[in-house]
Amino acid sequence: MSASDWSRASRTRPASTSSCPVVRVGLAIATSIRVRMEVSGVRSSCEALATNLRWLANARSRRFSMSSKVDTIAGDQALTAQDVPALGYTTMVLKEAMRLYPSAPFLGRLAVQDDQIGGYHIPAGADVVLAPWITHRHPAFWEQPERFDPQRFTPEQEKARHRYAWFPFGGGPRACIGQHFSMLESVIALATLVRDFQFTAPPGEPARTNHITLRPTR
Numbered sequence: 001m002s003a004s005d006w007s008r009a010s011r012t013r014p015a016s017t018s019s020c021p022v023v024r025v026g027l028a029i030a031t032s033i034r035v036r037m038e039v040s041g042v043r044s045s046c047e048a049l050a051t052n053l054r055w056l057a058n059a060r061s062r063r064f065s066m067s068s069k070v071d072t073i074a075g076d077q078a079l080t081a082q083d084v085p086a087l088g089y090t091t092m093v094l095k096e097a098m099r100l101y102p103s104a105p106f107l108g109r110l111a112v113q114d115d116q117i118g119g120y121h122i123p124a125g126a127d128v129v130l131a132p133w134i135t136h137r138h139p140a141f142w143e144q145p146e147r148f149d150p151q152r153f154t155p156e157q158e159k160a161r162h163r164y165a166w167f168p169f170g171g172g173p174r175a176c177i178g179q180h181f182s183m184l185e186s187v188i189a190l191a192t193l194v195r196d197f198q199f200t201a202p203p204g205e206p207a208r209t210n211h212i213t214l215r216p217t218r
């Protein structure tokens, strides 16, 4: 079956009803990939949002400054993608929360051949762990790394930093394909939530657990 047959078949009727077994199996695989993609993407976005709200609930001045910015821009209208460029501070807050609490704190790669990284020999077949959790708190890149400070994400500061000092969405050919969508939906959701609700949180650092993605336990 050619690609154009495939696309015609899936457009004209549900492929699950197709008599062609290739189409039925293909649809099952595509559906499973899409469901996994959407579930994991939504969960990552939710975890980033949960972290933000927790931080904001613990810091009233931050909440107020963000809330007044959102109010000025949007009144009580529903926010849309068109508003996002004007929500610069909300975006900075979101990025700072993702720095301290990246939803994927560790990423893995398998070395396909011998290599040399930072003076270390990496043999073929070795597991290589990249750790946003550690890099995002590394004093070589971040001044007072444990402090929550959205000002780290002004366009000037971002430009001055190493490209991979912040990589909650990974990088390279296998980087997150949902990054732009996720930033868009998260900025809109965060700005709307902060505008419309008041959040409270117990004081102190949230306890976390890591099940592929990092999430609060309470």
Ligand code: HEM
Pocket: 037, 038, 040, 041, 042, 044, 045, 046, 048, 102, 103, 104, 107, 108, 168, 169, 170, 171, 173, 174, 175, 176, 177, 178, 179, 181, 182
């Ligand atoms: C805050 C939200 C999100 C975070 C933090 C996040 C993070 C990540 C990370 C760290 C990776 C692995 C990159 C690597 O190994 O280098 C990844 C991969 C991926 N993400 Fe996301 N993600 C988010 C939202 C989404 C959304 C909304 C979608 C889909 C709509 C999505 C779809 C994917 C897919 C399909 C991959 C696999 C890409 C590949 O292997 O080629 N993600 N994501």
